[in-house]
Amino acid sequence: MATIYQVSELAGVSLATVSRVMNNNARVSENTRNKVLAAMEQLGYRPNSIAQSLASNRSNSVGILVSELHGPFYGEMLSGIENECRAAGKHVIIAAGHSEEASEKDGIEFLISRSCDALILHVEAVSDEYLIKLANGNMPIVLINRFIPQLADNCISLDNELGGYLATKQLLQQGHTQLAYMAGPMWKSDAKDRYHGHLRAMAEHGLSFNPALLAEGDFQDSSGSACMQQLLAKGLPFSALVCANDEMAAGAMEVARAHGLNVPQDLSIVGFDNLILARYIYPKLTTIDYPIGEMGRMAARWVLKNIYQQQALQLKNIFQPVLVCRDSASAIAAG
Amino acid sequence: MATIYQVSELAGVSLATVSRVMNNNARVSENTRNKVLAAMEQLGYRPNSIAQSLASNRSNSVGILVSELHGPFYGEMLSGIENECRAAGKHVIIAAGHSEEASEKDGIEFLISRSCDALILHVEAVSDEYLIKLANGNMPIVLINRFIPQLADNCISLDNELGGYLATKQLLQQGHTQLAYMAGPMWKSDAKDRYHGHLRAMAEHGLSFNPALLAEGDFQDSSGSACMQQLLAKGLPFSALVCANDEMAAGAMEVARAHGLNVPQDLSIVGFDNLILARYIYPKLTTIDYPIGEMGRMAARWVLKNIYQQQALQLKNIFQPVLVCRDSASAIAAG
DNA sequence: TAGTATGATGTAAGCGCTTTCATTTATAGC
DNA sequence: GCTATAAATGAAAGCGCTTACATCATACTA
Known part of the structure; x- marks a missing residue:
């Protein structure tokens, strides 16, 4: 690999000048610049980025x-x-x-x-x-x-809180009044915020949140399945489920289907993230887009x-x- | 950030010795090594990887x-x-x-x-x-x-050829005799190889391949849908479809469903790649695992x-x- | 025409390491 | 105790760049 030295030699200028045309950060005459460029071309010169970093501290x-x-x-x-x-x-x-x-x-x-x-x-x-x-x-x-x-x-x-709010609001506007919520791990701020958004929407519609219809998962689809099992096992009625992310929604949907529930006729589900998979699962998932x-x-x-x-x-x-x-x-x- | 120089000074040894203990590539006495290590610790020293690279050419x-x-x-x-x-x-x-x-x-x-x-x-x-x-x-x-x-x-x-072979073989063993094939872009070697595997399995079962049941897509799900439309439009019967990848299989499956075909009762589909989505689509996709x-x-x-x-x-x-x-x-x- | 900006270029000192080679110190053999 | 040998350490020359700072033309100014 050619070094700046060889370029400077071939171009008949100093190291510094070559460096200048590389970084074009100082005035170099048109003439000199062209000589240097030509020399670089001829040698197939590529600056050594390691050396640049060491010298420039960037x-x-x-x-x-x-x-x-x-x-x-x-x-x-x-x-x-x-x-x-x-x-x-x-x-x-x-x-x-x-x-x-x-x-x-x-x-x-x-x-x-x-x-x-x-x-x-x-x-x-x-x-x-x-x-x-x-x-x-x-x-x-x-x-x-x-x-x-x-x-x-x-x-x-x-704005995760807003996301949780929007997801919930959608279901409320569709007439649902008995909603379950499947949360992410509450030590993660996004999980918490989404949950708060859910609560705000509920409150806004004058609905009180039933803690028995809350399940906390870990954002994985397997936990979506597990939480869904728990929720169903309680025997409490709910016509809609808000999931804190799409993967859990997918897991939940699968369990719902296994229990003979049709989505969305028997149970509406909304997810969060708008992952690729949201478009692939069946039925296609209504969700909150995370850009x-x-x-x-x-x-x-x-x-x-x-x-x-x-x-x-x-x-x-x-x-x-x-x-x-x-x-x-x-x-x-x-x- | 401390440099090797300060470490050497604090430890009371030369640069070279410090470098040696860092790379532990030369004998350094136990005693000296400990002194150096202690100095590093005390200064919170971290080698500068840029300088290391420049000097060592790696x-x-x-x-x-x-x-x-x-x-x-x-x-x-x-x-x-x-x-x-x-x-x-x-x-x-x-x-x-x-x-x-x-x-x-x-x-x-x-x-x-x-x-x-x-x-x-x-x-x-x-x-x-x-x-x-x-x-x-x-x-x-x-x-x-x-x-x-x-x-x-x-x-x-x-071994893509083997993959194509296995996918096809599975369907043949399940008793299918009228198979369609949805290929990837044939200029890609993997697409070509998978297709060849398909042909080999067909030949091995004494079945001739019907070119009218071949569609070439681009590995995207949208092209899976498009190809499926084409295939169905021909009106030729086929009970199974081998897709050169999962995404096209997903696109194809959707179109099949829209046409009132039940998968797998009316149409068996196998994909290729075993993407995450293969587990999410409905019904879950039989496919070839790509490790x-x-x-x-x-x-x-x-x-x-x-x-x-x-x-x-x-x-x-x-x-x-x-x-x-x-x-x-x-x-x-x-x- | 000397005096002074101003632009173009060169000189050389690092950047923080690795590594060769030389030197010092310890170990052993007699 | 003295040399032969090996082990531990140090001195110093780079690695390929950037960047003050110095120098040298050149063009203006008065």
């Missing part, structure tokens, strides 16, 4: 921590981030945190040791305090799907603007979810 | 090119790779190729300029010649889901063994697909 890489690399959710997010970063010539280094505190911290340490210029984090297990401390260090971070008041500017989040790809993109823009000085970019911190109507929820039967 | 990073970051398939693969690499202290740099030649080449260039120690590629549009040339340069590459005879050692692939996560893991091991000298690892180049029986295919009705 690695041009952004670290990303997601809970999992597989699964329907994070792919969209990564895709959004990568697209935006790549277009700006930055690259992404990825680690998985597996929703466990130790693993998340470990991943963050790993990314830091890799000299990332900034971190985009989707973390769940780590505490607010830890993140605040991290943000006060000299590693810039942006948080996806998490809102911490002290770090408001660094958070790209969804995670767009949010990833926005997190990348945050970094481009705040770290790489692309001032022109517009930022947006809080996203509003919208309802996506499909086939799994319908008006309550007239009789 | 970046400890492996570049990965996938077609897309989102979608159900690549996530599994990335997850497998990341897991394996991370455990070995290597990191992954990811780029997307979007199944287009220019974009794939661009991504490869990008990864090379990032000084990766090796590349793991899932490329579709780029030619064999290009890859052979690339492999003959000094960037080690490993190919996933692609077999090129001259690069056999660098290929981690699935893409495992293959990603293997590609990572290839790199660890060949590039990072972890000699102990066992490698495997060709994976055998297996049939996963679910509910979408059943024995042909007795009548």
